[in-house]
Amino acid sequence: MPPETSELVLTEPGAIGPCHVGPDALLGIKRQQTNPTRWNGQRWHPFAAALRDGGIELRENIAACGTFATDAGGTAYGLPHGVVIARSAAQVSALLKAAQQFRVPVTVRGGGLTTEGESVAFGGVLLDMTGMSRVLHVDTEALTVRTEGGIFWHSLAEELRRYGMDYLSAPLNLTSSVGGTLGVGGIDVNSPRLGCSADQALALQVVTPRGDIVECSDTQNAELFQRVVLGYGQFGVITEATLKIRRYTPLRMHYFYYDSLRTAVEDMQLLNRNDASDYSGILTIMDCAVNLLVAFDSDERETAFRANWQSKLRGHGEPGFALCMLRRYALRPWKLPEAWYLLQRKRELFPEFRRSEYMHDGLMYDRTVVFSRAVWKFWGSKQMVIPDLATSAEKFAEAVERGNAVCRKYFPHYTLYCVGIRLRPEHKPHYEMSCIPPDAEGWAYGCEFEPMMDDRVYSRDYLQSFKNAIYDIGVELGGSYYRFGGMMKGYIRRVFGDEVVDRHLAMKREADPAMILNRDVIF
Amino acid sequence: MFDFVINTPAAHKSYSDCSGCGLCTLVCPVWRRKRDLQHSPLGWAKALQHGAAPGDLVDALWNCTLCRACDPVCPERIDVSGMILKLRAQLVHPQTAVLQGRMAAQARRPAPACQEKTALLAGEALRAHPALLSRITALLDKAGVLVVAHDDGADISLALEAGVTVSPERLAALIEPLRRADKVIVADGLLLPYLAQWLPAARIFSLGETLSSLEIIRRNLRVTDLYVIEPRAYHADYVRLIKYYDRLRKERGCDFNLDLQRIAIPATVRGLPQRLGLMVPDDDAQASWVLHGRSITRIVVESLEDRAAFEKVSNVPVVHLAELADSLRR
Numbered sequence: 001m002p003p004e005t006s007e008l009v010l011t012e013p014g015a016i017g018p019c020h021v022g023p024d025a026l027l028g029i030k031r032q033q034t035n036p037t038r039w040n041g042q043r044w045h046p047f048a049a050a051l052r053d054g055g056i057e058l059r060e061n062i063a064a065c066g067t068f069a070t071d072a073g074g075t076a077y078g079l080p081h082g083v084v085i086a087r088s089a090a091q092v093s094a095l096l097k098a099a100q101q102f103r104v105p106v107t108v109r110g111g112g113l114t115t116e117g118e119s120v121a122f123g124g125v126l127l128d129m130t131g132m133s134r135v136l137h138v139d140t141e142a143l144t145v146r147t148e149g150g151i152f153w154h155s156l157a158e159e160l161r162r163y164g165m166d167y168l169s170a171p172l173n174l175t176s177s178v179g180g181t182l183g184v185g186g187i188d189v190n191s192p193r194l195g196c197s198a199d200q201a202l203a204l205q206v207v208t209p210r211g212d213i214v215e216c217s218d219t220q221n222a223e224l225f226q227r228v229v230l231g232y233g234q235f236g237v238i239t240e241a242t243l244k245i246r247r248y249t250p251l252r253m254h255y256f257y258y259d260s261l262r263t264a265v266e267d268m269q270l271l272n273r274n275d276a277s278d279y280s281g282i283l284t285i286m287d288c289a290v291n292l293l294v295a296f297d298s299d300e301r302e303t304a305f306r307a308n309w310q311s312k313l314r315g316h317g318e319p320g321f322a323l324c325m326l327r328r329y330a331l332r333p334w335k336l337p338e339a340w341y342l343l344q345r346k347r348e349l350f351p352e353f354r355r356s357e358y359m360h361d362g363l364m365y366d367r368t369v370v371f372s373r374a375v376w377k378f379w380g381s382k383q384m385v386i387p388d389l390a391t392s393a394e395k396f397a398e399a400v401e402r403g404n405a406v407c408r409k410y411f412p413h414y415t416l417y418c419v420g421i422r423l424r425p426e427h428k429p430h431y432e433m434s435c436i437p438p439d440a441e442g443w444a445y446g447c448e449f450e451p452m453m454d455d456r457v458y459s460r461d462y463l464q465s466f467k468n469a470i471y472d473i474g475v476e477l478g479g480s481y482y483r484f485g486g487m488m489k490g491y492i493r494r495v496f497g498d499e500v501v502d503r504h505l506a507m508k509r510e511a512d513p514a515m516i517l518n519r520d521v522i523f
Numbered sequence: 524m525f526d527f528v529i530n531t532p533a534a535h536k537s538y539s540d541c542s543g544c545g546l547c548t549l550v551c552p553v554w555r556r557k558r559d560l561q562h563s564p565l566g567w568a569k570a571l572q573h574g575a576a577p578g579d580l581v582d583a584l585w586n587c588t589l590c591r592a593c594d595p596v597c598p599e600r601i602d603v604s605g606m607i608l609k610l611r612a613q614l615v616h617p618q619t620a621v622l623q624g625r626m627a628a629q630a631r632r633p634a635p636a637c638q639e640k641t642a643l644l645a646g647e648a649l650r651a652h653p654a655l656l657s658r659i660t661a662l663l664d665k666a667g668v669l670v671v672a673h674d675d676g677a678d679i680s681l682a683l684e685a686g687v688t689v690s691p692e693r694l695a696a697l698i699e700p701l702r703r704a705d706k707v708i709v710a711d712g713l714l715l716p717y718l719a720q721w722l723p724a725a726r727i728f729s730l731g732e733t734l735s736s737l738e739i740i741r742r743n744l745r746v747t748d749l750y751v752i753e754p755r756a757y758h759a760d761y762v763r764l765i766k767y768y769d770r771l772r773k774e775r776g777c778d779f780n781l782d783l784q785r786i787a788i789p790a791t792v793r794g795l796p797q798r799l800g801l802m803v804p805d806d807d808a809q810a811s812w813v814l815h816g817r818s819i820t821r822i823v824v825e826s827l828e829d830r831a832a833f834e835k836v837s838n839v840p841v842v843h844l845a846e847l848a849d850s851l852r853r
Contacts, residue, residue, distance in 0.1 A: 063580055066573030067566045072543055079573075085559055111545060130548075131558045154549050158782055162816025174784075175545035357769050357785050366783045373784070376544045376598035 039105050039123030044081050047102035051084070054094050058125075059083045068109060068119075068126045074383040075460050076117025076487060080107065081124055085131035086150055089205060089213045089239040092127065096237070096517065097211035099125065103514040108237050110150055110177025115386050116486030118232070118521045119180070129179055132239060135159040144202060145245050149179030149238035157368065166248040168200040172371040179238035182229055185421075185435045185482060187446055189281040189293060189367070192272040192420035196435075198229050199424055205240035209512030213239075218426075227507065229427075230434035232485055233518040234508050250363035251279065251295040252302045256315030258290040259324060261404060265397045265418060267313045268292055272420045272443055276309040277301070279367075282418035285345050286338070287404050288328070289321075290416075295364070341413070349378060379415060381453045385463045387470035387488075388448045390435050391479035393420075396445035402473045403449050410466040411451035418447045433496050433504050437480040446482060471495075485521040492522055536601040537609075541568035547593035547603060550786045552809055553586050553794065562586060564593045564603045567610070577613045584610055586794035589684060589713060591758035592786045611686030611795075618799055622687045625678045630693040634673035636700045641668050643730075644675035644718075646710035648827040655827075659730070659845045662737060663708065672701065680713050684795055698722065708733045710826075712755025729756030731825030732764065734844045735771060743847040746776040747820040751813070751829050754787040777823075780813050788813050790829040806832040823847065 051058045059065070064083040070076060081104075086092055099106045105124030112119050129150030136146040140163050147156055153167065154174035160166055169188035171181060182204070186197025194200070203217035206228050214236070216225040227235040258264040264282050271277045271294065279295035292315050296302040316324055329339040352374045358365050389399045400418060407414040421444045423436065436444050449470055467488060474481055475494045484491055493501050505523055509515065515523070547564040548554050560566035562583045570580060577584065584607060593603040616622075643663065649656050656671070663669050676697045682689050698721050701707060707722060709715050710730040719727045731753045734740055744750065750771075757764050765785055772779060780788045792809045796802040810832040814822075822841040824830045833841045 061575075061579060062573070063561060063570040063575035066570045066575050067560055069569065069573040070543070074543070112543065128560060130560060133558055152545075152549060154783070159815075161783060174549055357765050360773075369783050373546070373596075373598065376542070376546060380542050380544055380598050382540075382542045 037122070038078060039081075041081060041123060043102045044104065047098055047104045048082060050098045050102070051095065054098070056084060056091055056095060059085075065126070068112070068121065068128070071115065071117060071119045072113045072384060073115030073117065073386075074381075075115075075385065075463060076120045078117070078120045078122035080121035080126035083126045083128060086127055086129045086237075086239070087131050089207055092207045092237050092239055093211040093213050095125065095127065095211075096207055096209055099516045100210055100512075100514045103516065105516050105519045107520075108179075108233055108518055110180030111152060111173075111175040113171075113173060113176050113180070114483070114486060115384055116483050116488050118483075118486040118518070120486075122520060124516075127237070129177060129237070133177075136240065138163050138165065138245070140165060143245050144242055146240060146242045147178060149177070149182075149205075149241055151178050152176065153178060153181065154368065154372075157366075160245060161248060164248055165245045167197075168244050168246055169194045169197050170368065171197065172368055172375060174368060174372040178241055178243070180233075182238055182241060183231055183233045185230055187419050187421060187482075189279040189295065189371075189419060192268075192280055192422055192443065193275065193278060195422045195424055195427075198430065199427055200244045201229055201241055202244060203242040204228060204238050206236035207239055208236045209517040217242075226429040227511075229430045230436070232434075232522050234504075234522065235511050235517075237517070249297040250360075250365045251297070251367055252299070252362065253364050254294045254305075254310075255318070256292040256294065256313055257318065257321035257324075258292060258315045259288045259321075259328065261287055261290055261400055261416070262397045263314050264290040264292050265400055267315060268418065268420065269393055269396070269443075269445075270312065271309065272422075274309065276305055280420070282416065284416040285342060285349070286413070287408070287416070288338075289325070289342055295367075349374065352377065379450055379452065383453060383458070383463070384450070385467055386448050386450045386483065387467040388446055388482045389470065389474050389477070389479055390437050390440075390444055390446045390481055391474075391477055392437055392440040393443050393445055395477050395479065396447070399445075399473060399477055399479060400447050403447060403470050406466065406469045406473070407449050407451065410462075410469070413452040413454065415450045415452065416447055417450065418445065420445050433492075433500055435480050435482040435484075437478070438496075439478060444480075448482070489520075489522050536599060537606055538568035538571045538601070540599050540601055541565065541572065542599055543569060544598060546596040546598065546784075550592035550596055550782065550784060552588060552590060552592070552789045552792045553583075555812070556792055556808065564597075564607070567607075568601075577610045580610070581614060584614065585616070585796060588789060588791070588793055590754040590787075590789045591712075592754060592789070594758055595761035596784055596786060608683065608686060611684075612688070614686060616685045616687065616795070618685060618801075619687050622678070622682045622685055626682055626689060626693040629674065629678050630690065630696045633696050634700045636702070637670050637672060637704050639668045639670040640704060641706040641708065642670055642672045642701055642704040644672050644707065644709040644711065644714065646675055646680075647677045649710050649730075650675075652827060655843060655845060658849070659734070662739070662845060662848055663733065674700065675709075675711070676714055677711070680711050681798065683713065683717070684798060694721070701725070709756075712753050712757070712759060715756045716759040729753065729760075729825075731756060731844060732767060734825070737848070740844060740847045741771070741775065744771075744775040744777045744823065745821065747818070748775075748777040749780065749814070749817060749819040749822045750777045751780045751790055751822060751824045751826075751833070752787040753825040753829070754789045757787045778817060778819060790824070790826075790832045793828075804832075807836050810836045 048058055060082045065079045069079055106127055107121035108127045109119040110129050132148035133151040134148050138145050152175050153170040169190050171186045181197045182201050206214050214221055268280050271280050277294045278297045281293050284290045358370050389403055391399045471491050545565050551563045554563040567580055587607050589604055591604045597603055645656055674697050679689050705725055707725050707727050708730055782788050790810045790813050791806040793804050797804040822833050825844050830841050
């Protein structure tokens with residue numbers, strides 16, 4: 001008797017397929033979604049021939065494909081059939097037209113800083129947008145920049161600085177790309193004042209899934225603009241973007257330390273509500289050692305903060321917090337290993353944030369460089385999971401505390417990063433089915449929960465289980481997530497509801513009949 | 524026995540440790556020119572992690588300029604440039620026999636031992652400008668204790684770049700005459716960390732740092748100067764030199780070819796084909812990028828190679844660091 005063979009059920013793009021892990025496996029671990037099935041390669045060869053006939057360079061060798069086998073998360077793996085490096089809107093247009101014709105999936109990648117496999121191609125074409133990464137025009141009068149979509153925010157900052165300019169807000173990560181960020185949101189420590197990174201987009205050149213090259217903005221092809229910004233790459237490839245910029249200023253930094261997450265969150269929200277600082281965010285070493293970062297662009301703003309708000313904050317300065325910790329561990333000697341960890345962490349981390357080459361006269365230059373280098377140095381590893389919760393202001397403290405309890409259960413050490421996002425009422429159409437929770441008014445708040453992997457190895461299922469436990473909180477609170485694509489897309493219907501998802505799916509099917517563009521990311 | 528691996532903790536890490544952050548890409552001049560991840564350390568590391576062999580990366584590996592900008596930015600502390608040299612050593616460059624022959628010939632002509640406390644390894648570019656070399660020698664030899672080494676290891680430097688094995692005999696011929704020196708000044712930044720390892724008793728300095736620490740030169744730096752650091756030596760001793768140049772910036776107020784990560788932006792993009800003379804260098808775009816958006820009245824270079832690159836694309840005067848002493852006298 002030949003062995004019984006099982007056949008993978010092919011899933012219609014846009015539907016959530018069955019989990020291929022046996023129902024009796026991994027008992028006790030709630031499963032929501034696994035990596036998508038690899039596309040089976042149907043009509044690849046005529047598609048590849050058509051591209052080459054059209055003068056498009058398609059690389060199929062292992063060196064090209066292997067480069068993109070995973071993303072920053074390092075838990076999703078998939079090889080494309082071939083790689084195209086984006087060079088122009090016309091080339092991207094030709095690629096997408098051929099992909100529609102031959103029904104070949106195209107996965108678009110910027111900096112590749114997704115963690116859930118959103119920028120990993122499970123077959124088909126990987127379109128590397130970093131090939132289009134030039135600044136096209138800087139207007140220091142109108143305070144705008146026109147740039148290609150694949151540019152890294154850091155490369156943009158390098159160029160803007162030559163003009164004494166800076167972008168408004170961008171992820172604290174040097175290798176995020178502009179196009180990728182506009183598609184998902186992007187948060188910075190100035191988002192409580194300036195909104196998410198996507199809010200700074202004034203106009204875009206987009207190549208639609210059918211291959212049309214379209215300029216869009218709030219006033220031109222507004223519907224497309226609404227869908228593409230915060231659209232998770234479903235409605236077009238951003239080939240160019242016009243962004244707001246501002247004059248560059250170094251930062252006046254203040255750090256306040258708390259032994260309570262809730263108190264720190266409340267103080268951060270107090271600052272935001274009263275526009276008391278230019279930058280604010282929470283970064284924890286442990287849940288009993290919480291840092292509220294507060295910073296300013298000008299002496300005037302700093303002086304006003306000192307006069308009106310500093311005394312209202314319940315956090316300590318560094319010496320005061322050291323005394324606080326001394327008292328805490330004197331009363332709890334059995335927790336001395338925890339104290340030792342804190343001390344070690346302080347010794348490693350603090351100098352990195354105060355390196356003399358980035359600090360002059362008490363001012364921090366290039367905050368993104370300082371924070372991003374620290375992020376990669378102290379939190380980066382070959383495997384990263386960063387589940388997050390986004391809620392309204394009212395629900396945020398509860399979300400942080402409940403998420404923190406999950407982290408404690410799963411990992412000995414972890415970091416929480418919390419920040420507010422000023423919402424723009426006129427951008428409400430962008431916000432539907434995005435990281436902005438539907439019930440948020442004024443500000444949305446986000447918290448990332450990042451376990452420290454240290455030298456431990458965790459199974460993908462353990463990590464998935466951790467993420468699910470965090471994301472279940474979001475469902476219960478009626479919130480949203482920054483990273484709801486890829487391996488977490490099983491939560492999309494749970495958190496947004498069928499009506500909203502089906503409406504967006506219908507729009508997607510209309511815009512992308514063969515469902516070729518970033519097909520496994522959210523639908 | 525001399526070691527060709529720089530013995531730092533980073534040397535024990537390799538491409539398999541790359542977590543994929545991409546910080547190396549941001550500082551890579553070859554990536555900047557080509558906008559193609561396959562021409563970046565990140566691209567090689569990821570390709571190798573997922574099944575590619577060094578032979579699949581031949582062009583990209585030869586095109587690397589070994590500016591070492593990727594070394595200090597790597598959060599995993601991988602010796603990225605060392606990794607590239609190891610990968611190159613697994614390939615066989617068509618010029619291998621030529622380079623080996625050159626080294627063998629040099630080994631047969633042992634240089635006399637340096638009798639002075641300080642030795643200068645001038646390098647080929649400086650030797651081609653005898654007037655400037657003599658000016659530098661005069662500046663550095665105030666106490667009469669400096670000697671220009673007969674053998675400056677230019678052939679070894681090129682062999683290292685090409686991944687060609689250097690014989691112990693040839694290396695001994697370079698090192699033995701330098702044993703008496705307690706200070707070695709080297710113009711070729713690639714050799715700097717190797718010399719530090721091969722001559723553990725000596726203090727090794729780059730020519731740029733040595734000249735810029737002279738008061739007669741230092742005080743003639745202007746606020747409107749662009750000071751161009753030679754990248755290879757700077758990145759090889761980044762932790763120390765970043766502080767050195769930061770002090771110089773604060774003292775003199777001049778601009779530097781440093782990016783926002785405080786990495787030196789190279790003025791040239793010369794991979795192995797250009798260094799071996801197999802391809803004509805095309806540095807215009809890179810030199811223009813260094814100058815882009817800066818308001819300067821003069822360019823001061825540590826490296827002669829950079830002077831040529833800037834002279835092609837700029838209207839402001841371009842001077843070698845050593846020439847600042849002359850302008851002060853005038």
